[in-house]
Amino acid sequence: MIPLITSEMLGHGWMKASEISDIVAIAEMTPGPLGLNCATFAGLKAAGFIGAVAANLGALTPSLSLCLIGAVFFEKFKKSNIMQKILVGVRPACIAMVIGVIFTLSASNYVTDSGISVISIAISIVDILLLRIAKLGIPTVIIISAITGLLIYGVLGF
Amino acid sequence: MKKDSDNIDTTKEEMTPETSAQHEVISRSSLRSLFLDFFKFGLFTFGGGWSIVAQMQKIYVEERKEISSQELLDLTSVGRSLPGTMIGNIAILFGYSRHGVPGSIVCLFAMVLPPFLVLLIVAGCYTAFRNNFWVASAMNGIRCAVVPIIIMAAFNMIKGAFKFKACYLVTVICVVLYLLFDVNCVYLVILGAICGLVISEFYERKGGM
Numbered sequence: 001m002i003p004l005i006t007s008e009m010l011g012h013g014w015m016k017a018s019e020i021s022d023i024v025a026i027a028e029m030t031p032g033p034l035g036l037n038c039a040t041f042a043g044l045k046a047a048g049f050i051g052a053v054a055a056n057l058g059a060l061t062p063s064l065s066l067c068l069i070g071a072v073f074f075e076k077f078k079k080s081n082i083m084q085k086i087l088v089g090v091r092p093a094c095i096a097m098v099i100g101v102i103f104t105l106s107a108s109n110y111v112t113d114s115g116i117s118v119i120s121i122a123i124s125i126v127d128i129l130l131l132r133i134a135k136l137g138i139p140t141v142i143i144i145s146a147i148t149g150l151l152i153y154g155v156l157g158f
Numbered sequence: 159m160k161k162d163s164d165n166i167d168t169t170k171e172e173m174t175p176e177t178s179a180q181h182e183v184i185s186r187s188s189l190r191s192l193f194l195d196f197f198k199f200g201l202f203t204f205g206g207g208w209s210i211v212a213q214m215q216k217i218y219v220e221e222r223k224e225i226s227s228q229e230l231l232d233l234t235s236v237g238r239s240l241p242g243t244m245i246g247n248i249a250i251l252f253g254y255s256r257h258g259v260p261g262s263i264v265c266l267f268a269m270v271l272p273p274f275l276v277l278l279i280v281a282g283c284y285t286a287f288r289n290n291f292w293v294a295s296a297m298n299g300i301r302c303a304v305v306p307i308i309i310m311a312a313f314n315m316i317k318g319a320f321k322f323k324a325c326y327l328v329t330v331i332c333v334v335l336y337l338l339f340d341v342n343c344v345y346l347v348i349l350g351a352i353c354g355l356v357i358s359e360f361y362e363r364k365g366g367m
Binding site: 074123153 | 216321358
């Protein structure tokens with residue numbers, strides 16, 4: 001998605017190369033999926049508010065069209081015998097994707113240029129306890145982690 | 159566990175999108191609460207689409223018991239393998255299963271609205287935002303929460319994901335293909351589907367004899 005946006009933006013002269021590198025940084029810092037955030041940001045830079053709306057609608061078109069058709073079929077056939085058999089194998093594959101994502105995200109979140117970040121891992125362990133034992137909601141845990149980040153990385157300067 | 163899913167199945171029969179006109183009388187999330195839920199999901203989705211699956215697991219599977227973890231897993235697999243943004247697809251699929259087309263549109267737009275609004279504000283001063291020390295510190299903290307959130311979701315979704323012992327093998331093979339060979343998720347889902355057919359067929363014949 002990123003290389004595609006880069007070449008289109010530069011090709012049309014809508015953004016400068018330095019602005020494009022900012023897209024990813026900003027898209028990662030704000031909530032929401034990276035692809036949609038890139039679209040919003042690029043749309044804003046290229047044509048203001050209307051551009052942002054247009055870019056979002058564009059990025060959502062596959063979901064609104066193909067996936068909606070997919071949803072109709074899936075609802076219709078999910079109880080069918082053959083679909084149930086297919087799902088027997090698809091569910092383990094989906095679990096595998098989650099495990100894969102956990103590995104790749106861990107690699108990028110805990111391994112920094114200066115080695116493995118013990119403090120990040122410690123915060124994560126606390127987060128697991130908050131989710132599992134204290135049964136806190138996900139938004140609460142995110143807010144607690146943000147405050148912890150402010151204190152530990154910001155105030156204490158780790 | 160079995161009984162639970164049976165219950166869900168029978169209520170589901172009455173909940174097909176065709177009957178969505180009578181949604182007031184059926185106890186499931188209303189369009190309004192779908193909007194509020196997905197607005198919240200959108201606001202707290204950091205670190206990629208998987209945290210929305212975790213939030214749905216927490217709200218719809220654990221707290222309200224509207225869907226089973228298998229159903230969520232099914233939606234996720236279908237959403238991941240169709241083109242477009244994964245979480246957009248999941249919103250569409252879940253919304254459709256609740257309230258047909260209006261449900262899917264409500265879920266999708268409620269979810270994309272918060273990131274859109276946040277970016278509208280941030281984009282005006284993004285250079286200051288990007289280089290702000292305190293924002294970066296808070297983001298570092300949030301990043302620490304992402305993996306735990308997904309781990310907990312995976313932990314909860316594993317229940318009921320493996321119908322037969324051979325299913326574990328499918329997971330192991332797919333993890334290896336994903337991590338070591340960088341195989342696209344669509345192919346993993348297709349591989350899973352084929353394995354599912356073969357495994358189910360095998361156990362059915364074995365059971366029949």
